[in-house]
Amino acid sequence: VLRTIKNKAAQKQYYTAHQIPTAAYTILQSATEISEHQHLLPAVQKLAEGGYDGRGVQVIDTLGDVSKGFNEQSVLEKKVRIKKEIAQIVAVDQQGKNVLYPPVEMIFNPGLNLLDLQLCPADIKQNVLWKVEAIALAVVRNFNSPGIFAVELFVDENDDVLVNETAPRVHNSGHHTIEAHYSSQFDMLWRIILGYPLGNTKPILSSIMVNIIGSEGHAGPAHYEGLEDVLRIDxxxxxxxxxxxxxxxxxxxxxxxxxxxxxxxxxxxxKIKQALQVVSREQ
Structure with missing residues (x-):
């Protein structure tokens, strides 16, 4: 499982091999190969290994952008007209039984390509929910492994659902479960490791999660401006x-x-986004 997931090229090949819907792609060894796949443009090039939190990702809209490309193994993926980005967490125990958390809707900071806000449950139609759950289960079942899996998916303008990528671990898209669900993703992982029954994934209340991100123009010792104001919010x-x-x-x-x-x-x-800023102060 880890050998497949840690390499984005291997991940894409896994989805193809198991007929799991994903965006059209090709695997590259150098940026010069992009010109051989003009039919995929505009596209996103992703390093096969080493990329995270928006790093190792380059937008290639036209052949004029080839010079920005990566000269190592990567995936060139055709851009999808995305309506929503969804994450579905699946827990699998040692006997293969699984439970699903309610899917979350992710809203990204376009400049940083980082998760900005996350809403649970996702605001999606019932037929889209069924697709999300079925596709996420297909991804996980074919791994034949216990664990916690966060499956990230695109919903396009036609309400088709495509897998973006999978993380085999507790994940940023599940941090809200600490307070918002009866069994958090961390509690669930311990249950799986120790062979206990899977927990209750139902929400206690609906939730939204705000990522706290280092402010532009600040590098150094961290100081949290506005923290007291946020702590006053019910x-x-x-x-x-x-x-x-x-x-x-x-x-x-x-x-x-x-x-x-x-x-x-x-x-x-x-209110939290406006009030809370991570800045640097000289020690």
Whole structure:
């Protein structure tokens, strides 16, 4: 499983081999090969190994962008007209039994290509939900492995669902489960490891999660401006990751908010984004 998942090229080949829908792609060894696959443009080039949190990703819209490409093994993936980005967490025990958490809707910062906001449950149609669950289960079942799997998917403008990538671990898209669900992803992983029954994945309340990101123009010892204001917000749970140094775009923590009302969640998330800034101060 790890051998497949740690390499994006191997991941894509795995989806193809098991007839799991994914965006059209080809595997490259150098940037010069891009010109041989013009039918995939506009595209996104992703390093096969070593990329994370938006790193190792390059947009190739036209042949004029080839000079920006990576000269090592990578995946050239045709751009999808994305309506929504969804993450589906699946837990599998040692006997192969599985449970699914409600899927979450991910909203990304386009400049940093990092998760900005995340809403649970995802606001999707019932038929799209069925596709998301069925495809995520197909991804996981073919691994034949216990564990926690976060399957990231695209929903396109035609409501077709395509797998983007899979993470075989507790994942940023599941951090909201700490407060918002009866059994968090971390509790669930311990249950799997210890051979205990799988936990209850139902939500206690709907939730939204805000990533705390290092502010632009700040690099050095981390200081959290506006933290006290955020701590005054009802049903807001702050998690600081303990990183001493900040830099632009670095994930420094997250805040989860619980509420029965979607508009209340969005209002509080925007309030948190405006109030909380990670800046650097000289020691």
């Amino acid at each position: 049903n807001a749970f702050v998690h600081i990751y303990g990183k001493l140094q900040t830099k632009p775009g670095r994930k420094m923590g997250h805040v989860t908010v619980l509420s029965n009302e979607k508009q209340d969640l969005i209002h509080k998330a925007n």
